[in-house]
Amino acid sequence: MATLTRYVNPDADVGGDGTTNATTGANCAYKSLSIAEAAAIDGGSNTGDLDTNNNLLHIICETGGTADTTAVVVDGYTTSATDYVHIYTSASHRHAGVWDDAKYRLVLTSAVPCVDVRDNYLRVTGLQCSVGSTNSVAGGIFSSASGNAPFLVDSCLVRAVVAATGTGIGYASATVAAHQHTYVNNIVYGFTGVGAFGIYTRANGAGGRAVVYNNTVYNCTTGFRSRDANVVWKNNLAIGCTDAYLETTAAEIATYNAYDEGTDPGTNGIDLSGSSDAAIFTDATVSNFTLVSGSTAADVGVSLASDSDGYYSFSTDITGATRSGTWDVGADEYIAAGGASHNLSGSLADASSISGSLAGSKPISGSLDDSSAISASVAVARTVSGSLSSACEIAGTLTLQGQVVLAGSLDSASTIAAALQGTKPLSGSLTSGSTIVGSLDTVGAQVALVGSLSMLSAVSASLGLSKGCAGIVVCSSSVDATMRTAWALSGAVSPQSALSAVLSIQGQTGNPFRIFAVTDRGFIVEATARTFTFDYEKEG
Amino acid sequence: MAIFLIRDSDRLHADPVKDARGCHKRGDIVAVFDDTQTVVDRPAPPFLVVQVTGVTKAQAEKYLDPEMDTVDPTVTIRRRKYGLAIDALPPAILTTLTTNRKIAVTLTQVRDYLRNKATGQAG
Numbered sequence: 001m002a003t004l005t006r007y008v009n010p011d012a013d014v015g016g017d018g019t020t021n022a023t024t025g026a027n028c029a030y031k032s033l034s035i036a037e038a039a040a041i042d043g044g045s046n047t048g049d050l051d052t053n054n055n056l057l058h059i060i061c062e063t064g065g066t067a068d069t070t071a072v073v074v075d076g077y078t079t080s081a082t083d084y085v086h087i088y089t090s091a092s093h094r095h096a097g098v099w100d101d102a103k104y105r106l107v108l109t110s111a112v113p114c115v116d117v118r119d120n121y122l123r124v125t126g127l128q129c130s131v132g133s134t135n136s137v138a139g140g141i142f143s144s145a146s147g148n149a150p151f152l153v154d155s156c157l158v159r160a161v162v163a164a165t166g167t168g169i170g171y172a173s174a175t176v177a178a179h180q181h182t183y184v185n186n187i188v189y190g191f192t193g194v195g196a197f198g199i200y201t202r203a204n205g206a207g208g209r210a211v212v213y214n215n216t217v218y219n220c221t222t223g224f225r226s227r228d229a230n231v232v233w234k235n236n237l238a239i240g241c242t243d244a245y246l247e248t249t250a251a252e253i254a255t256y257n258a259y260d261e262g263t264d265p266g267t268n269g270i271d272l273s274g275s276s277d278a279a280i281f282t283d284a285t286v287s288n289f290t291l292v293s294g295s296t297a298a299d300v301g302v303s304l305a306s307d308s309d310g311y312y313s314f315s316t317d318i319t320g321a322t323r324s325g326t327w328d329v330g331a332d333e334y335i336a337a338g339g340a341s342h343n344l345s346g347s348l349a350d351a352s353s354i355s356g357s358l359a360g361s362k363p364i365s366g367s368l369d370d371s372s373a374i375s376a377s378v379a380v381a382r383t384v385s386g387s388l389s390s391a392c393e394i395a396g397t398l399t400l401q402g403q404v405v406l407a408g409s410l411d412s413a414s415t416i417a418a419a420l421q422g423t424k425p426l427s428g429s430l431t432s433g434s435t436i437v438g439s440l441d442t443v444g445a446q447v448a449l450v451g452s453l454s455m456l457s458a459v460s461a462s463l464g465l466s467k468g469c470a471g472i473v474v475c476s477s478s479v480d481a482t483m484r485t486a487w488a489l490s491g492a493v494s495p496q497s498a499l500s501a502v503l504s505i506q507g508q509t510g511n512p513f514r515i516f517a518v519t520d521r522g523f524i525v526e527a528t529a530r531t532f533t534f535d536y537e538k539e540g
Numbered sequence: 541m542a543i544f545l546i547r548d549s550d551r552l553h554a555d556p557v558k559d560a561r562g563c564h565k566r567g568d569i570v571a572v573f574d575d576t577q578t579v580v581d582r583p584a585p586p587f588l589v590v591q592v593t594g595v596t597k598a599q600a601e602k603y604l605d606p607e608m609d610t611v612d613p614t615v616t617i618r619r620r621k622y623g624l625a626i627d628a629l630p631p632a633i634l635t636t637l638t639t640n641r642k643i644a645v646t647l648t649q650v651r652d653y654l655r656n657k658a659t660g661q662a663g
Contacts, residue, residue, distance in 0.1 A: 015589050026581065035570055039587070049552075049553075076564075078553060078554065
């Protein structure tokens with residue numbers, strides 16, 4: 001089995017082949033998820049036969065800020081349990097458990113589902129879907145009457161912005177199918193119209209089953225509905241619904257489900273009728289349904305890391321955080337600030353902001369892009385292996401007790417205003433307008449700038465003690481401060497660079513040391529480091 | 541002006557119901573955009589781009605409608621009700637479209653080729 005990957009970005013040009021996440025050019029992303037579906041990529045004749053071509057299709061959704069406003073019908077693919085379509089958002093374009101207009105989202109106002117599932121084995125992960133129609137056909141992620149497909153919906157946010165009468169997530173076909181539908185870690189809210197449902201399950205007979213684990217449904221007419229048998233509810237949270245759990249036919253298994261209305265639909269239920277929204281959620285008034293510190297929905301569920309019934313096992317929540325200890329109910333697992341379980345493996349892009357502290361041992365393996373800001377302290381043993389690019393700003397302190405590896409580049413107009421201290425190999429480049437206004441200093445350790453200082457880079461601080469600059473200082477770079485003590489400048493200082501400060505070379509020079517200067521007649525000449533006198537070798 | 545993104549080849553499925561209901565066919569309009577959008581120099585297969593003056597995006601969106609069952613209007617029977625009859629286009633337009641994978645035309649030039657697939661009538 002091979003994996004095919006295609007990208008979606010509503011800010012891309014029209015007509016790209018979807019093979020990259022670029023927004024311009026022949027290989028740019030598809031402009032909508034519906035176009036990606038229509039492309040029928042299968043690794044063969046592009047008819048959508050993933051099974052015969054033995055391919056798994058990943059469709060990765062991103063955005064520069066624009067919403068995707070086209071409904072998606074996934075139909076016509078030939079799939080199997082191993083060769084199917086997986087639609088998901090990349091980490092930096094995914095919500096963090098709360099609706100985010102800067103992240104990828106499907107926003108519909110028409111009388112259709114945001115995602116109409118008609119092919120088997122589809123997986124949908126991390127999408128935001130907004131429903132803006134009161135038509136009962138309108139909904140979030142839904143297998144409609146034309147479909148009869150098993151699918152998995154994981155970590156999605158589905159909201160209604162009108163008094164919707166449809167369904168957030170569900171399966172409507174009355175046709176009996178021997179398939180499993182799995183809904184895990186989703187948040188659904190606002191489906192308040194007559195006959196509306198948060199998560200709706202039916203049929204699933206003849207060996208089929210609906211597995212509904214750790215979902216949060218808030219302010220819906222009916223939170224969870226079991227229309228037929230073979231429904232398994234575990235660790236769900238229904239708050240503010242007219243009817244929290246509606247069983248036309250009793251669920252096959254219902255355990256550790258929380259409710260503030262009615263009675264326990266099964267066993268081990270958690271009665272939260274005495275809890276206010278504020279005692280459960282961070283701020284329900286702004287649709288933030290992550291759990292508040294001390295939430296009454298915390299530590300009252302059951303671990304499904306190894307599902308005792310064997311239907312579906314998992315260990316993360318809607319934000320990707322690892323669940324541990326006694327599980328919380330609902331989509332979010334509360335983790336205290338500074339907890340050890342946050343992994344930021346993706347990118348911080350497009351004006352992302354972290355105003356709190358990043359404490360503990362957390363790797364940042366992705367990129368800090370476009371106007372990302374870390375205004376707080378980043379302390380202790382950080383590894384930034386990605387890039388700091390385009391106007392990133394770290395205004396706080398990067399205090400590095402251990403080893404910090406900045407293996408990427410500091411690009412266009414990046415600013416590190418704070419101190420970089422400790423043992424830091426800086427192997428990337430300082431390019432086009434990068435600025436380090438703080439100190440690149442060490443505590444008797446070694447700072448290695450292996451890359452280049454190129455056009456218009458400015459290092460106005462001190463570069464001190466045992467630093468190796470193995471790259472090239474080129475065109476109009478400016479080193480205004482003191483470069484001193486044991487420098488190994490093994491690269492070249494190219495024309496028009498300015499070394500206006502003291503350049504004291506006391507250690508090894510390593511490779512031939514070359515200094516270029518401009519003669520009074522305007523010619524570029526080279527001096528040798530061996531003598532530290534300008535020994536004109538040539539003119540012109 | 542509206543920009544039509546059009547499928548240039550048939551998508552096929554062994555199940556005839558899914559083939560009709562789920563698969564875009566050659567000439568099906570997959571998406572429409574307004575004239576603020578930029579089109580790549582050469583659109584990639586399986587898509588062609590036809591930029592049509594004389595019609596708005598809102599007007600063009602009718603060509604995205606599926607064909608629904610007349611007995612049960614909740615059931616889709618064909619992925620698109622309308623399509624562009626690419627192979628019936630005048631030779632000069634067809635040649636340019638085939639060569640460049642995109643073309644700018646007026647609605648008058650293509651109106652007769654935007655057809656209801658069931659009836660063959662120009663839409």
